[in-house]
Amino acid sequence: MNPAARKPVEQLRESMRRDRQWRFMYSTLDLELDVSQGVILYLEGLHVSFDGFKAINDLNFYVNAGELRCVIGPNGAGKTTMMDIITGKTRPDGGTASFGRSIDLLQLSEPEIAALGIGRKFQKPTVFESHTVFQNLELAMAGDKRVFPTLFARLTGEQRDRIHEVLTTIGLQELLDQDAGALSHGQKQWLEIGMLLMQDPQLLLVDEPVAGMTHQEMDRTAELLLSLEGRHSVVVVEHDMDFVRSIAKRVTVLHQGAVLAEGSMDEVQNDPRVIEVYLGE
Numbered sequence: 001m002n003p004a005a006r007k008p009v010e011q012l013r014e015s016m017r018r019d020r021q022w023r024f025m026y027s028t029l030d031l032e033l034d035v036s037q038g039v040i041l042y043l044e045g046l047h048v049s050f051d052g053f054k055a056i057n058d059l060n061f062y063v064n065a066g067e068l069r070c071v072i073g074p075n076g077a078g079k080t081t082m083m084d085i086i087t088g089k090t091r092p093d094g095g096t097a098s099f100g101r102s103i104d105l106l107q108l109s110e111p112e113i114a115a116l117g118i119g120r121k122f123q124k125p126t127v128f129e130s131h132t133v134f135q136n137l138e139l140a141m142a143g144d145k146r147v148f149p150t151l152f153a154r155l156t157g158e159q160r161d162r163i164h165e166v167l168t169t170i171g172l173q174e175l176l177d178q179d180a181g182a183l184s185h186g187q188k189q190w191l192e193i194g195m196l197l198m199q200d201p202q203l204l205l206v207d208e209p210v211a212g213m214t215h216q217e218m219d220r221t222a223e224l225l226l227s228l229e230g231r232h233s234v235v236v237v238e239h240d241m242d243f244v245r246s247i248a249k250r251v252t253v254l255h256q257g258a259v260l261a262e263g264s265m266d267e268v269q270n271d272p273r274v275i276e277v278y279l280g281e
């Protein structure tokens with residue numbers, strides 16, 4: 001390994017050590033995801049105020065198991081705050097949030113929620129630039145408590161197959177030996193989605209995936225997200241309406257911290273309230 005890569009590797013080992021603890025905590029919680037009603041996420045009557053300003057104001061939002069949902073809305077509508085509540089980063093002042101029917105997300109810490117199978121992809125890609133595409137996926141797999149920290153161990157055939165499966169899903173199989181730092185912006189975004197997939201999340205939250213992408217990269221991202229539908233539940237927050245139109249089945253419009261409208265792209269696009277507060281801008 002080149003000496004420059006050694007320091008990040010130490011940091012990675014440390015984070016993997018921490019991650020194994022999270023997994024342990026999760027296993028001791030003995031929580032089981034109940035999607036028997038077909039719903040994987042329930043947010044009900046949520047309220048969040050920041051210095052008296054109601055960022056989330058009686059929000060009710062449900063995601064079905066296996067669905068790909070798009071969330072749109074003007075700046076400040078509460079989209080990021082909603083994601084922050086789901087992942088445990090922000091605690092609401094009131095209301096409930098549950099993963100499946102029975103897991104109360106508001107009782108869990110951020111790492112516990114991640115370990116339960118809720119993955120989040122932020123707008124800016126954060127891949128390990130001095131490692132190859134393959135190694136990035138390998139490191140992401142190390143979050144799995146069944147896998148020994150992988151940079152220092154041989155992969156089993158099954159683990160290799162899993163990495164190749166994800167490489168195919170994200171379309172980077174030809175670039176597996178390339179340093180992640182040399183990838184284009186779009187390729188880095190796909191790699192980061194792949195890193196989340198290595199943890200096999202039940203629910204993926206994806207924040208503005210196509211910001212800064214070329215049209216070609218946007219098309220590829222649409223294919224990638226559509227290919228996840230069914231196997232994972234995916235919530236995509238995005239401002240680019242052409243992109244949303246290309247992937248949307250059901251769209252939720254947030255406004256002033258609550259759901260203003262929900263339905264097919266056609267339905268929300270033609271809703272006068274949505275046109276007034278958002279699309280007519």
Ligand SMILES: Nc1ncnc2c1ncn2[C@@H]1O[C@H](COP(=O)(O)OP(=O)(O)OP(=O)(O)O)[C@@H](O)[C@H]1O
Binds near residue numbers: 051055074075081
């Ligand atoms: N930590 C905070 N402290 C104070 N105000 C906050 C905080 N986080 C969010 N807000 C405010 O809450 C409102 C909702 O913000 P949020 O980021 O959730 O909106 P958004 O829909 O994600 O917007 P955008 O599309 O611009 O990302 C905004 O008015 C924002 O300024």
